[in-house]
Amino acid sequence: MFTCNLTDETELRLLEIRHAEALYLLTTSSSAHLREWLPWVDHINHVADSRAFIESGLKQFTHQDGFHAGIWHRGQLAGVIGLHGIHWGNRSTSIGYWIGDRFEGKGLVTMATKALVHHCFDELNLERVEIRVATGNPRSQAIPKRLGFTEEGILRHAEYLYDHYVDHIVYSKLADEHQ
Template sequence: MFTFSIDTQTELRLLETRHAPELFKLTDQSRQHIREWLPWVDMINSPADSGKFIDLALEQFRQNNGFQAGIWYRGELAGIIGLHQISWTNKSTTFGYWLGEQFQGQGLMTAACRAIIAYCFEELHLNRVEIRAAAENKKSQAIPERLGFTKEGRLRQAEWLHDRFADHYVYSLLKDEFRSASS
């Protein structure tokens, strides 16, 4: 199973079926906060719904096509980060993330993203990682900007968000850029 220690208080762990109640609780507590940018929130109405997501994520992991990990802070589930899928041919992936409202402002997501990037380049030997963020979601955009990603462009009307289409910005980081940034 995937586990990645970030610091003494924070780690990333692959989600397991037994985490469904805790994941549902975090989703439900943060529902209004995360709903603006995450259209799937309205489909999560019970721990069983969170369990279905985890089952799909475990299958994704079994197929060697990415994973979904919990961000655990001081033993508590704080958010989710994961690879949407991996293009082994192109040695690239796109990843996404969300954090419970009560855990924001502590640098947890930046640290989790930094860990995922290192894992992608050093363990999976990928060449490119990508983050997409809604054009109006300044908090989500701040992460790749803080981590030295290149803002490549804008995807017009890339996602249906409840009652409207949202544009996305595409950010990327290449393995060579990661090496020079971490040297």
């Protein structure tokens, strides 16, 4: 199973079925905060919905096609980070992340993303890692910028978010840019 210690108080752990209730509670308690940028929030209505998400990540992990890891801080689930899928022919992936509102501002997502980028290049031997962020979400944009990703451009109307489309900025990092 995938685990990674970030600090004495913070770690990444592959989400498992036993984490479904914690994931559900974090998602629902942060739904107003998350809903601004994530189109799936309104579809999380029961613990079973969180369980299904975890099962999909475990299936990805089994097939070496990505995974979902919990960001655990001081023993509590604080957020989620993962690989949306791995394109082995191109040796590329994209990273997605979110954090519960009460855990914002602690640098947890930046630490988690940095660790996952290292995993992608050092363990999985990938060539390219991508992060896509809504143009109106500066907090999320700050993460790839801090980690030395290159801004490649804007995908117009890349995602339908409840009642409107949002544009995405595409950031990438290549293996030879990784330290």
